[in-house]
Amino acid sequence: MTRYVKATWTDSCPGCCELVDGQNVNGYPWDAKAKCYVGSGCKECGYTGKRRRTFQYPVDEQEQDR
Numbered sequence: 001m002t003r004y005v006k007a008t009w010t011d012s013c014p015g016c017c018e019l020v021d022g023q024n025v026n027g028y029p030w031d032a033k034a035k036c037y038v039g040s041g042c043k044e045c046g047y048t049g050k051r052r053r054t055f056q057y058p059v060d061e062q063e064q065d066r
Protein backbone atom coordinates (compact mmCIF):
# COMPACT_ATOMS: atom_id res chain seq x y z
CA MET A 1 0.00 0.00 0.00
CA THR A 2 1.30 3.40 -0.96
CA ARG A 3 0.16 6.60 0.59
CA TYR A 4 1.10 10.12 -0.29
CA VAL A 5 2.56 12.65 2.05
CA LYS A 6 2.23 16.30 1.21
CA ALA A 7 5.01 18.68 2.09
CA THR A 8 4.76 22.45 1.82
CA TRP A 9 7.49 24.97 2.35
CA THR A 10 8.54 28.43 1.30
CA ASP A 11 11.39 28.82 -1.15
CA SER A 12 13.08 31.56 -3.08
CA CYS A 13 11.25 32.52 -6.23
CA PRO A 14 13.21 31.08 -9.18
CA GLY A 15 11.96 33.92 -11.36
CA CYS A 16 13.60 36.76 -9.45
CA CYS A 17 16.10 35.25 -6.99
CA GLU A 18 19.12 34.18 -8.94
CA LEU A 19 21.78 32.21 -7.12
CA VAL A 20 25.02 31.40 -8.87
CA ASP A 21 26.26 27.93 -7.94
CA GLY A 22 24.12 28.20 -4.81
CA GLN A 23 25.91 31.37 -3.80
CA ASN A 24 24.03 34.55 -3.03
CA VAL A 25 26.23 36.73 -5.22
CA ASN A 26 23.53 39.35 -5.75
CA GLY A 27 23.05 39.99 -2.03
CA TYR A 28 19.43 39.04 -1.62
CA PRO A 29 18.09 39.41 1.90
CA TRP A 30 17.87 36.21 3.95
CA ASP A 31 14.50 35.31 5.39
CA ALA A 32 15.27 33.47 8.60
CA LYS A 33 11.69 32.36 9.11
CA ALA A 34 11.22 30.88 5.65
CA LYS A 35 14.91 29.80 5.46
CA CYS A 36 15.33 31.12 1.95
CA TYR A 37 16.55 34.20 0.15
CA VAL A 38 14.03 36.82 -0.84
CA GLY A 39 14.20 37.77 -4.49
CA SER A 40 13.69 41.18 -5.98
CA GLY A 41 10.08 40.40 -6.86
CA CYS A 42 8.40 39.50 -10.13
CA LYS A 43 5.00 38.75 -11.56
CA GLU A 44 5.36 35.02 -10.88
CA CYS A 45 5.57 35.36 -7.13
CA GLY A 46 3.30 38.38 -6.78
CA TYR A 47 6.31 40.59 -5.98
CA THR A 48 7.03 38.86 -2.68
CA GLY A 49 10.33 37.29 -3.80
CA LYS A 50 9.24 34.00 -2.27
CA ARG A 51 7.09 31.16 -3.41
CA ARG A 52 5.05 28.55 -1.64
CA ARG A 53 6.13 25.11 -2.78
CA THR A 54 4.08 21.96 -2.55
CA PHE A 55 5.44 18.51 -3.10
CA GLN A 56 3.67 15.19 -2.84
CA TYR A 57 5.76 12.13 -2.39
CA PRO A 58 4.73 8.50 -2.14
CA VAL A 59 5.49 6.56 0.99
CA ASP A 60 5.68 2.82 0.60
CA GLU A 61 4.58 1.54 3.96
CA GLN A 62 6.60 -1.65 3.57
CA GLU A 63 9.79 0.38 3.64
CA GLN A 64 9.26 1.15 7.29
CA ASP A 65 10.49 -2.35 8.08
CA ARG A 66 13.99 -1.51 6.92
Ligand SMILES: [Zn+2]
Binds near residue numbers: 015041042043048049
Ligand atom coordinates in the same frame (compact mmCIF):
# COMPACT_ATOMS: atom_id res chain seq x y z
ZN1 LIG B 1 9.62 36.22 -8.27
